[in-house]
Amino acid sequence: MKFVVDQQVEDIELPENLKLNTFLKEFHSDCSHPQCGFGFYGFAFGQSPFPVPNSIQEALIKNVHKGSYAPVPGIPELRDAISEYNKYYFRIDADPQRIYVGPGTKELIFNLLEILHGTVILPTPAWLGYLPQIRFLKKNYHMLPSRANGKFSSHDLRKLALRLHDRQKILILNNPHNPTGLVYDRLELEEIADVCREQGIIIISDEIYAQTTYDFSQFVSMGKIYPEGTFVTNGLSKSHAAGGYRLGYVIFPQHAVDVRRQFKKILATEYTAVSTPIQHAAVAGFEISPEIDEYFETTRNIHHLIGDYTYHALSEIEGIKATKPEATFYLLADFNTFATELQRSKISTSQKLSESLMVHPYHTAIVGGDSLVLERNDYRARIAFIDYDGAEVYRNYQNQKPKTHSEKLEFVKTNAPRVVSGIKMIGTFFDNLKRNAGIKIETQETLMHVTI
Ligand SMILES: Cc1ncc(COP(=O)(O)O)c(C=O)c1O
Structure with a gap:
C-alpha cells in the first residue's frame, strides 16, 4: 500500500527543536568514541529545569476523575483565575470573557495566525517555532532584523510597514525574548x-517568559500599552515549568x-477543549x-x-560576545569574529558549527543561528543555561540564598558545574579552532545521516 501525504505537509520541515531532539537522542550511538560515555552539555533545550509547583500537582491528582469535556474557551474557574492573575502580576484588567485557553501557546499562536488576515512581520532572531507555522499556513x-543592541527598532518597523499594502499587518512580538x-x-x-496604531498593525505578543524577568518590576505587557490591538499569549510552560501540561x-x-x-x-473544530483535569490543575x-x-x-x-x-x-x-539576559534562561552568543577560522575549517554555516560542537571531545549542544531565523552563515547561537538539577538547586537556593558576588559565584560553581564546564568547553573549541587543531571535520560525516 502506498500512502500519499498532502504536498502542503511534505513541503514543511520538522520544527528545529524537534529535529534537535531526534539528533540528540541519536547522538549517543553516533559518537565515534565508544568509551566516551559522556552525554553532552545540554544548552540546546528550551525547558525550565524546575519541578512543577506542588499545588499544581496536587490539584491535578484531585481532579483526575473529571472525564467530561470542558467548554471550548476553558472552564470558568480557570478563566477567572487567569483574569485575576493578569490583574495582580501584569496590571491587565481583562474580563474572563476575553480569555481563551488552549493546549499550549504554540497552538494558540497557530490558531491566531489561521484566523487573522494579513502579512506577518517577524522580528529576527526569533524563537524557532514561528516560521514553520507561518510557512505551513x-x-x-x-x-525584521534586530539592531546591534539585539532588539528591533520602531523606526525599522515603520519603514517596513510602509512597504506593505495589506489592510492589516501582524507583528509577532516576543517579550521577553527568546533567544536573546x-x-x-x-x-x-x-x-x-x-507605529502599530499608525500603520494598521496588530500584535501577537508572546509573553511566555514574562514571569522570568529578573527584575520583575521592569516587565510591562504590550496588552497594557496597546490594549485595542494586542493578543497576549502566555501559559504554564516556562513560569511554572510545566511545558508538558500543554496549557496556554x-x-x-x-x-x-x-x-x-x-x-x-x-478551537471547536480542531481540538474541542483542553483536557479537563489539566485545566483544574492550572x-x-x-x-x-x-x-x-x-x-x-x-x-x-x-x-x-x-x-x-x-x-x-x-x-x-x-x-x-553575548547578549546580557534580563529574563528567560537563554542568551545569544556571537561567534562571528571566528568566521575566517570557521570557514577555513569547512564549518561554513552556523548549523555546522553546532554539529561540530557536538562531536567528541566537545559534546556541547547549542542551537545554531539558522534555527533562529538568522542567515545560515551568521555564527550566532542560542545558549540555554539550564543544564543542572532544578529540584536540588531550588532547595539549595532556599536553604542559603547567596548575597555577595563571591557567594553567587560559589553557588553557580557548586550547583551548576555542568554549565561551568560546558562554557569552558566552548572556549576550548574556539582555542583549538584558532590553532586549527582538534576540530575533527571528518567526524561530521558521521552526523550527516541524522536529520538535522
Ligand atoms: C518564545 C516561545 N513562545 C512559545 C513557546 C511555546 O510555549 P507552549 O509550551 O505554551 O506552547 C516557547 C517554547 O519554547 C517559546 O520559547
Whole structure:
C-alpha cells in the first residue's frame, strides 16, 4: 500500500527543536568514541529545569476523575483565575470573557495566525517555532532584523510597514525574548505601539517568559500599552515549568468580540477543549498565593544568577560576545569574529558549527543561528543555561540564598558545574579552532545521516 501525504505537509520541515531532539537522542550511538560515555552539555533545550509547583500537582491528582469535556474557551474557574492573575502580576484588567485557553501557546499562536488576515512581520532572531507555522499556513511574511543592541527598532518597523499594502499587518512580538533574553522596556513598547496604531498593525505578543524577568518590576505587557490591538499569549510552560501540561491562554484585545466568536469556531473544530483535569490543575497555578509567588521569585533569581554567570564567562572568552539576559534562561552568543577560522575549517554555516560542537571531545549542544531565523552563515547561537538539577538547586537556593558576588559565584560553581564546564568547553573549541587543531571535520560525516 502506498500512502500519499498532502504536498502542503511534505513541503514543511520538522520544527528545529524537534529535529534537535531526534539528533540528540541519536547522538549517543553516533559518537565515534565508544568509551566516551559522556552525554553532552545540554544548552540546546528550551525547558525550565524546575519541578512543577506542588499545588499544581496536587490539584491535578484531585481532579483526575473529571472525564467530561470542558467548554471550548476553558472552564470558568480557570478563566477567572487567569483574569485575576493578569490583574495582580501584569496590571491587565481583562474580563474572563476575553480569555481563551488552549493546549499550549504554540497552538494558540497557530490558531491566531489561521484566523487573522494579513502579512506577518517577524522580528529576527526569533524563537524557532514561528516560521514553520507561518510557512505551513502559506502566509506572506517579512523579517525584521534586530539592531546591534539585539532588539528591533520602531523606526525599522515603520519603514517596513510602509512597504506593505495589506489592510492589516501582524507583528509577532516576543517579550521577553527568546533567544536573546532581552526585555523591551515601556518606552520601546510605546514607540512600537505608536507605529502599530499608525500603520494598521496588530500584535501577537508572546509573553511566555514574562514571569522570568529578573527584575520583575521592569516587565510591562504590550496588552497594557496597546490594549485595542494586542493578543497576549502566555501559559504554564516556562513560569511554572510545566511545558508538558500543554496549557496556554490568549487574552483578546478589547472589543474584539467578533474575532473571539470566530476563534471559538476554530478551537471547536480542531481540538474541542483542553483536557479537563489539566485545566483544574492550572487553576492552582494561576491563583495568587504566597507559595506560587515564592516559586516565581526563587526560579527567576536562579535564572538570573546562572544567566549572569554564563554571560560573564562567555564574554571573558576572547572573541565571543553575548547578549546580557534580563529574563528567560537563554542568551545569544556571537561567534562571528571566528568566521575566517570557521570557514577555513569547512564549518561554513552556523548549523555546522553546532554539529561540530557536538562531536567528541566537545559534546556541547547549542542551537545554531539558522534555527533562529538568522542567515545560515551568521555564527550566532542560542545558549540555554539550564543544564543542572532544578529540584536540588531550588532547595539549595532556599536553604542559603547567596548575597555577595563571591557567594553567587560559589553557588553557580557548586550547583551548576555542568554549565561551568560546558562554557569552558566552548572556549576550548574556539582555542583549538584558532590553532586549527582538534576540530575533527571528518567526524561530521558521521552526523550527516541524522536529520538535522
Ligand atoms: C518564545 C516561545 N513562545 C512559545 C513557546 C511555546 O510555549 P507552549 O509550551 O505554551 O506552547 C516557547 C517554547 O519554547 C517559546 O520559547
